[in-house]
Amino acid sequence: MPRSTPEARAITVLTRAQSAAVTARQRAQHQLRAVLVTYYLAAVTAWPTTGLRHPQARAVLAAAPTPATAAALSRAEFAEALSRFSPGTCPTWT
Structure with a gap:
């Protein structure tokens, strides 16, 4: 496909946008991890x-955005939070 076609330019724009989105997601994830390591x-x-x-x-x-709220969660509440996002894979505790 020649570079001068509108389709080729559109693919170039989409590729750059996707790359920028991936970079932004990785940056945000690293920032979140850095804060969580400390906090x-x-x-x-x-x-x-x-x-x-x-x-x-x-x-x-x-479900538990702070260490204090995590400590206050019961096992049932913890299991409920996990099951909402990954049904069938939540461990059960007795």
């Missing part, structure tokens, strides 16, 4: 391989 280390260490991108990590942060 809420348990939220970072709970998902060492998938990190904060994992739906369960976001579910826990939504």
